[in-house]
Amino acid sequence: MMQEEMNPKSSYMGRTSTGSGRQHPVNSICMCSRCVEQLNDLHSSRGYKNSESPHSMHSEGSADSGRATGPLTSYSPFADEYGLQSEILPIYEFEVQNTLVGLIIGVKGKTIRELCVRADVRMLIRPHHTQSKFDTHQICSVEGRRENINKQLIQIFYANFFNPLFILSRCLHMIRLRFPPCRFPGLNLKPVLPPPPTTSATTLRGAPTALTLTAGILSEVYISANVSAGHFFLQLPTHSSFASLTVLDQYMLSVYTQPGGAPDLPKPCNVGVLCAAPAYNGWFRAITLAYEPEQDEVLVRFVDYGGFARLPRADLRQIRTDFMTLPMQSIECYLANVQPAEANGQWHEKANELFQQLCVSKVIQAALMGYSKQDGIPFVELYVLDENKKSVRIDHILLELGYAKPMDPSMIEHAT
Numbered sequence: 001m002m003q004e005e006m007n008p009k010s011s012y013m014g015r016t017s018t019g020s021g022r023q024h025p026v027n028s029i030c031m032c033s034r035c036v037e038q039l040n041d042l043h044s045s046r047g048y049k050n051s052e053s054p055h056s057m058h059s060e061g062s063a064d065s066g067r068a069t070g071p072l073t074s075y076s077p078f079a080d081e082y083g084l085q086s087e088i089l090p091i092y093e094f095e096v097q098n099t100l101v102g103l104i105i106g107v108k109g110k111t112i113r114e115l116c117v118r119a120d121v122r123m124l125i126r127p128h129h130t131q132s133k134f135d136t137h138q139i140c141s142v143e144g145r146r147e148n149i150n151k152q153l154i155q156i157f158y159a160n161f162f163n164p165l166f167i168l169s170r171c172l173h174m175i176r177l178r179f180p181p182c183r184f185p186g187l188n189l190k191p192v193l194p195p196p197p198t199t200s201a202t203t204l205r206g207a208p209t210a211l212t213l214t215a216g217i218l219s220e221v222y223i224s225a226n227v228s229a230g231h232f233f234l235q236l237p238t239h240s241s242f243a244s245l246t247v248l249d250q251y252m253l254s255v256y257t258q259p260g261g262a263p264d265l266p267k268p269c270n271v272g273v274l275c276a277a278p279a280y281n282g283w284f285r286a287i288t289l290a291y292e293p294e295q296d297e298v299l300v301r302f303v304d305y306g307g308f309a310r311l312p313r314a315d316l317r318q319i320r321t322d323f324m325t326l327p328m329q330s331i332e333c334y335l336a337n338v339q340p341a342e343a344n345g346q347w348h349e350k351a352n353e354l355f356q357q358l359c360v361s362k363v364i365q366a367a368l369m370g371y372s373k374q375d376g377i378p379f380v381e382l383y384v385l386d387e388n389k390k391s392v393r394i395d396h397i398l399l400e401l402g403y404a405k406p407m408d409p410s411m412i413e414h415a416t
Contacts, residue, residue: 119171215415225306229355233306338404351403
């Protein structure tokens with residue numbers, strides 16, 4: 001889904017993290033005086049805080065059904081024992097008339113199983129999400145690795161989707177051969193927009209809640225973005241809602257890449273508004289922090305991956321209500337117990353490089369120590385394994401190397 005380009009109109013703060021966690025949508029760091037001044041003003045005025053109310057959202061599995069009009073029919077040759085995937089896979093969805101669903105499934109699932117095995121994809125047949133077609137059509141979803149998407153290519157033109165060409169996967173090619181248009185004109189394989197994410201009755205509709213760390217407990221965390229050695233964003237890869245982030249990213253990409261998919265943020269732009277922001281050829285949830293009317297630009301924070309961006313207001317979109325239900329996946333944090341040793345109060349570049357080397361692109365542990373009295377952002381201790389597989393604290397390493405000095409204890413309100 002994400003490609004190696006960056007919005008040329010944007011200025012970003014936050015480094016990309018890759019590895020066993022999720023990839024951050026922005027891939028460079030901006031330390032221009034305007035961004036730094038805005039963030040410092042926000043922090044010092046106490047107008048910029050993380051909300052912290054724990055919340056969880058669970059994904060629901062699907063039940064198999066062999067009936068042509070049954071709820072869900074799926075088959076996957078590469079699903080692991082937990083039903084999760086180690087990579088984000090492209091998904092292609094198209095409509096199927098109810099009269100053809102049984103033929104695609106085959107006797108005891110023989111046809112759909114053969115298609116999945118030969119093309120190395122996962123197929124899912126589910127009820128149509130559009131009410132007017134609920135009784136007449138179903139949705140067939142094809143999910144597969146990118147290398148299989150590009151096998152045995154057929155290029156066809158779709159006037160209403162992405163323009164000008166869309167490449168059919170090997171699996172779709174096999175379906176087309178098995179169900180030729182001369183005999184099955186109702187099966188056109190045109191892509192359809194996916195439905196909005198399903199929400200539970202207990203989910204808050206007004207605004208997404210935020211994840212939080214628990215005092216006195218070591219938590220497995222992933223650094224999704226870091227501004228410096230002492231300022232970074234954490235994700236909780238073991239939280240029950242984390243797996244839903246990939247689904248949300250895919251839905252948002254589908255919606256906001258469509259012409260007229262959502263209106264712009266109104267002018268002037270208010271602060272504290274959740275919106276959809278473009279970054280790294282994707283669309284991600286962000287919250288507005290500051291608005292500059294002269295330039296018509298907005299400083300935003302990405303709530304699921306961390307990092308900051310200064311974007312033209314016209315590039316931001318209003319967010320759909322159903323995209324607000326998943327808890328915000330990133331937690332902005334400061335490193336506890338230490339502060340920069342440099343006289344200017346900034347972390348030395350070698351300290352930032354060491355932090356990147358020791359903490360980024362791997363799952364580490366964190367412990368909540370307290371909250372900043374200035375802006376309410378959590379202070380955490382970070383633990384990594386040394387060459388002897390012993391747990392060591394990052395703040396101890398920075399102190400020993402002379403990159404840090406002890407923090408003023410009056411800055412923190414200790415967690416209880």
